[in-house]
Amino acid sequence: MNTLSVIRRWLLAALGLGLVGSGVELVLLEHYETVVQFVPLVSIALALGVLIWHRIKGDALSIRALQATMVLFLLAGIAGTGFHLRGAAEFQIEIDPSQSRWEIFKKAMRSKAPPVLAPGLMVQLGLVGLAYAYRHPTLDQSEIGSFSKSDGVIK
Secondary structure, eight states: HHHHHHEEEEEHHHHHHHHHHHHHHHHHHHHSSSSTTTHHHHHHHHHHHHHHHHHOOOOOHHHHHHHHHHHHHHHHHHHHHHHHHHHHHHHHHHOTTTTTTTHHHHHHHOOOSSSSTEEEEHHHHHHHHOOOOOOOOSSSSHHHOEEETTTTOOO
């Protein structure tokens, strides 16, 4: 087994462990009070399903599905950070509406409920999944992104 295969196995294990741990934490925190709060739970369930599918089949389609799911993780993490920041800022405004925007931002960033940077874990997991899938050996080399100079099209 070569070094890259070992690294891929570790990345896949870290992704799986991160998904399970995050899912359990979100359930324990009852992170399902609103529809928007279901996004990370549904994303995690989807990613676990794709990982299981990939472990069973191991084909190029499962890698592409993993890549698509991880892009959704990046988007969900960025959006979640915005939602958490907005929620924390709204709470700070309720406490003292006379605060400057900078003061509200600083207090919101330090708040524990909701933790503004917690959705960053979704971004991190997405990046780990994309690193695992990057130039994965099951992808056809032409599918990875060869460029045909004759027609100027990326294939």
